[in-house]
Amino acid sequence: MTDDMLLVDVEDGIATLTMNRPDKRNAMCDELLHAIDGFFRAPPEEVKAVVLTGTAGHYCSGLDLSEHKSRDAEGTMRHSRGWHEVMDRIQYGGLPVVSAMFGAVIGGGLELATSTHVRIAEPSTIFQLPEGRRGIYVGGGASVRVGRILGADRMVEMMLTGRKYGAEDGYVLGLTHYSVGEGEALNMAQDLARKIARNAPLSNYVMIHALSRIEDMDKAGGLFTESLCAALTQTSPDAIEGLAAFLEKRAPSFGA
Incomplete structure (x- = not known):
């Protein structure tokens, strides 16, 4: 059942993950979340980049409220922290993730999308955080990930008004x-x-990990971290290959 909720297709080093709950607008349930988490915990070795999308005209309409479980404060906090772990695994797992979005990108769906590194939207896409209209608050990371994109002022308005x-x-x-x-x-x-997968794996990994963390640092700490990242990547075998390929006017052949 879980496998049917998340369709995985791997071709030429690119894994396409399709959330597949068409009758629910791909709303997130625990089984689907666990399936996504399971992929990013142990992706196939040949995968260099991931595409995440939905089916039947929607990306993800957020938490499936029809399967909502009554929890006390501790249980709700632990459930929220579980979401944070999965979103962090997507963002910092080391694989570049591209979202192909259409239809509903709502609530937890927007939290999921903003944990990915590149986002593409079709005209039907709707971004919304409707939690305030339901008497609740976001719990899957929107305060940080969406808040950093929009800024607190605009996010407050978005949540207050739906x-x-x-x-x-x-x-x-x-x-x-x-x-x-x-x-x-x-x-x-x-x-x-496919384009991203042709980059050097180490530089992709460092960009994914470093840039959002540098955003959290003071200026001096950020610049020092940048120097460390430069030293790590620019002395790697892939850097030598990249420079040689540029000088020889050919495509680089980066190692795994």
Whole structure:
């Protein structure tokens, strides 16, 4: 059952993960979350980049409230922290992840999307954080990930009013990096994933890990961390290969 909720296709080093709960607008339940977590805990060795998408016209409509379980304060906190662990594993697992979005990117779906590194939105995309209208508060990381994109002021307004943003507004605000035509997100996501996968694995890994953490640092700490990252990558065998390929006017062949 869990396997059916998350379809995994691996081709040429690119894994396409499709959330598959079409009758629920791909709403997130524990089984689907565990399936996503399971992939990122132990991805196939040949995978160099990941595309994450939905089916039946929707990316992910958030937490499946029809399967909501009554929890006390401790249980709710632990459930929220479990979401944080999964979102962190996506963001910091070392694999670049590209989201191909359309339809609902709502609540937990937006939290999921903003844990990925590149986001592409079709015209049907709707970004929303409706938790305030349901008497609750976000628990899957939106306070940090969406808040850093929008800023606290705009996020407060978004949550208080339940405001919906479309693909174009989402592009302007930074919720998506690309705004594309209908039916174009998945192909573009796979093309970008293939392009990213051709980078040196070490430099991809360092970019994924370093940049968001540098954002948390003071200026001096950030600059020192940058120097460490430069030293690590620029003295690697892939850096030598990259320079040689540039000088010889050929495509580089980076190692695993």
